[in-house]
Amino acid sequence: xxxxxxxxxxxxxSLPPLHQLLExxxxxxxxxxxxxxxxxxxxxxxHEAKLAGRSVPLLIDPPEAIKQSMDKHLxxxxxxEFVPESYLxxxxxxxxxxxxxxxxxYVVIKPxxxxxxxxxxxxxxxxxxxxxxxxxxxxxxxxxxxxxxxxRLLTINxxxxxxxxxxxxxxxxxxxxxxxGDYECLPDHVNNQLESFAREVSVRSGLYxxxxxxxxxxxxxxxxxxxxxxxxxxxxxxxxxxxxxIIVDRIESDVLVT
Numbered sequence: 001x002x003x004x005x006x007x008x009x010x011x012x013x014s015l016p017p018l019h020q021l022l023e024x025x026x027x028x029x030x031x032x033x034x035x036x037x038x039x040x041x042x043x044x045x046x047h048e049a050k051l052a053g054r055s056v057p058l059l060i061d062p063p064e065a066i067k068q069s070m071d072k073h074l075x076x077x078x079x080x081e082f083v084p085e086s087y088l089x090x091x092x093x094x095x096x097x098x099x100x101x102x103x104x105x106y107v108v109i110k111p112x113x114x115x116x117x118x119x120x121x122x123x124x125x126x127x128x129x130x131x132x133x134x135x136x137x138x139x140x141x142x143x144x145x146x147x148x149x150x151x152r153l154l155t156i157n158x159x160x161x162x163x164x165x166x167x168x169x170x171x172x173x174x175x176x177x178x179x180x181g182d183y184e185c186l187p188d189h190v191n192n193q194l195e196s197f198a199r200e201v202s203v204r205s206g207l208y209x210x211x212x213x214x215x216x217x218x219x220x221x222x223x224x225x226x227x228x229x230x231x232x233x234x235x236x237x238x239x240x241x242x243x244x245x246i247i248v249d250r251i252e253s254d255v256l257v258t
């Protein structure tokens with residue numbers, strides 16, 4: 001690179017040994033790896049390196065934060081006051097949890113691990129009551145109608161150095177956004193309440209780079225999920241923001257500060 005950095009890029013299907021992967025100043029993980037064992041192994045290697053007095057790279061994102069963000073149940077527990085009413089469906093509490101949604105026209109069912117809207121479906125309450133044999137181990141969540149679209153906040157945070165990089169709204173053709181791309185993106189206005197919401201979620205998530213999905217309903221911001229690997233092309237196309245440049249600038253600043 002023109003700034004004097006040496007950059008190595010790897011596909012997640014052909015990674016070098018993990019100890020070699022950590023022989024750098026900054027390790028940026030923009031992969032779709034969802035293996036908890038993989039991130040546990042990185043955490044262990046980092047721990048051993050620190051005990052031995054060796055330097056460790058700046059991790060984008062920290063493995064513990066990535067694991068937390070992948071697990072929707074853990075995310076819901078972490079942000080109870082922000083997420084729509086949600087429960088893990090388990091055998092001993094299944095009927096009692098379903099009863100909590102009686103009177104709702106729809107409910108949302110989510111897998112615990114997932115990204116890009118994969119496996120997220122909307123059902124009528126009647127359908128759930130009649131066909132629920134495969135729901136154990138999944139998450140049931142209160143359905144909130146999308147009136148103005150699903151908001152996306154792109155944030156960077158490191159040691160309380162918070163930046164709101166951009167905000168835009170995804171307006172889907174159907175009831176949700178996913179990898180099909182059947183939605184339009186529009187720039188969004190950020191008021192003080194939304195910025196405070198973004199800061200709180202960003203800092204508490206522990207993610208360096210974060211794509212925060214939310215819905216505004218009855219003047220309250222509801223958190224849908226946090227994303228350790230947010231889309232960076234959309235902000236460039238919708239907002240004209242050079243996200244890769246901002247990330248590189250922040251990495252240089254944060255590494256120098258560390």
